[in-house]
């Protein structure tokens with residue numbers, strides 16, 4: 289491969305890199321306003337893991353009837369998918385870090401930080417990305 293061919297290839301890769309869509313953790317290729325679940329899919333006082341367009345996954349938590357919060361379910365320690373809240377905590381099954389369902393903050397365990405919150409809104413009977 290000569291220098292000219294190599295340079296053209298590098299320029300093409302750079303152009304492709306800048307054109308790639310922005311992806312947020314946990315939401316795959318979904319965009320603001322996309323429906324990610326029905327309100328009825330998320331039990332009050334607990335939560336549910338939901339698949340999102342583009343192979344993402346979110347943990348939805350429903351502390352009260354009209355409030356839903358969403359978190360990237362990848363544990364910040366080593367990436368295991370955490371479980372929906374039970375007995376007042378979200379738990380990682382691998383090394384047992386626990387997280388506050390209201391904020392995603394670490395309660396115990398080796399996780400170096402809390403779960404990343406993803407903004408959502410409840411509109412009618414749907415949970416939408418915001």
Ligand code: FES
Nearest residue numbers: 363365366380383
């Ligand atoms: S991967 Fe979650 S605590 Fe280690």
